[in-house]
Amino acid sequence: MSRFLFVVPPLTGHINPAAAVAAELAARGHEVAWAGRPAIVERLAGERPRVYGCAGPDHLAGRPPQLRGVAALKFLWADFLGPLAEAMAPGVAAAITAFRPDLVVADQQTVAGALVAERLGVPFATSSTTSAELTDSMAGLPGVDSWLTALLARLRERIGDPAATHDPRFSPLLTLAFTTPELTGPCLTPGTVLRFVGPALASRRAPAGDFPWRWLDLAPGTAPVLITLGTANADAGARFLAESVAAVRARAGRLRAVVCDPGGLLGAVAPGPDVLVRPSLPQVALLERMAAVVCHAGHNTVTESLWHGVPLVVAPIRDDQPVVAAQVVGAGAGVRVKFARAGRERIGAALDAVVTDPAYRDAARRIRDAFRAAGGESAAAAHLEELAAAPGPAVRTGAMTPLPPTEGHAHAGQ
CATH class of the missing domain: 3.40.50.2000 (Glycogen Phosphorylase B;)
Known part of the structure; x- marks a missing residue:
């Protein structure tokens, strides 16, 4: 050995x-x-x-x-x-x-x-x-x-x-x-x-913590979306998170969102059938239930999403994120929006695209199959x-x- x-x-x-x-x-x-x-x-x-x-x-x-x-x-x-x-x-x-x-x-x-x-x-x-x-x-x-x-x-x-x-x-x-x-x-x-x-995900596949899993069943027939900016951007995302929540709430009855907000940037957002805000999430387990992900194009979040065949809306902030975002778009598995400028209309339109256009999910599933075969x-x-x-x-x-x-x-x- x-x-x-x-x-x-x-x-x-x-x-x-x-x-x-x-x-x-x-x-x-x-x-x-x-x-x-x-x-x-x-x-x-x-x-x-x-x-x-x-x-x-x-x-x-x-x-x-x-x-x-x-x-x-x-x-x-x-x-x-x-x-x-x-x-x-x-x-x-x-x-x-x-x-x-x-x-x-x-x-x-x-x-x-x-x-x-x-x-x-x-x-x-x-x-x-x-x-x-x-x-x-x-x-x-x-x-x-x-x-x-x-x-x-x-x-x-x-x-x-x-x-x-x-x-x-x-x-x-x-x-x-x-x-x-x-x-x-x-x-x-x-x-x-x-x-x-x-991706190497074995250590993170089991559900963990006190996440209210029953919430995911409150609004049957709506597409669940994960919104996260990762663990290293808690100081930069208040505006973008708020606009993403607004985009989802403008589509009540069609979309609902689980939002990761470790920095408490959104303040007290009332829970309901359309939006649930939590300081931390069992992300890998949640992705099994998601129809789309809105994120900063962090490499782990992107690959975890695509391992589950979930298409993305990517809003890169800095470091490697613009490169990873370009890869997502180039592979046909998502839509890119501008982190500093995109408002609820643009974010919402991007979500509409990746949730309703099967081409994005098909591309995400092709990458999923390659990931799992690797x-x-x-x-x-x-x-x-x-x-x-x-x-x-x-x-x-x-x-x-x-x-x-x-x-x-x-x-x-x-």
Whole structure:
């Protein structure tokens, strides 16, 4: 049996797919450990995971809600992902030294995993939880590609192997893409073995929490819609959520909506047969009952919806979301609206289209079939097993200068 170390950021959408794969590996008899923020990993990764604590923030904070485009992307890397890599590096090094994994599985945007692994001579695979990095997403952003390349090079000088030349966002050995070409279209992946495995959802399929499931039966004959802006946009969506609710209520008797509002942006919205607002939702379970989804084009929400064959109205806000939204539209599985401008009329018209035009549902179902055929966490685990069993270099445990003193330590559930 093999030993796998998952290196993840403090972001739910990045940990959830890894948690499904880790659970599959554990079920096959392998040993699994994590490097990340213990409280977050323990909440998402099942019962009593072995977690090596890493320094760094618990979430992406401090980004102005109105930040978009190039400015948002630069903030993400310069003010969050770059500093996160340096903060996590000592903990990742300690985890590798203590756990001695056969393979590190590094989140694509948590480059501490890739850079520290390469420095210590440990093989690593990349977990690509967003398809934006697999496409030429920076082609229309002059200078950004070279700026990011320089930022990654500086990180490599600090925490990686300065002699290495590959892009740390792509393992030279294996990149797992939690999607398929039926959604992404052509992909550009420099210097990696790319494997499409589709969404990994096993750890989140069961209904959970105190959701009032009987509410879904209050208005038979109306199409149920899920409205969500994900977990990272609670500060930016008050206007859009309110307009989406208004669009649904203007179609009373035809549509009803379950709305996720973790930030309480809508205030006190009276429940009724047409709209139910909740601070959190068992999203994967709910999608089995939905006719459409209105969302921010976050990769996890999009792939979870399409895994169930549900078409979308996508309103991208920033980061990878415009790329994912373009993929949805290009695949024929949804309609795009402008997050900052779309009102109830435009959102309502988009909902009318995806709910009533069978072409959108047919496209969503084609992607669903491709996702399910790709194998999900089972296929991902098989690829990782094969790589871990291949002959590789011994772990080097020498000094990691100029890294600061290690802060990593193991947790086994709280």
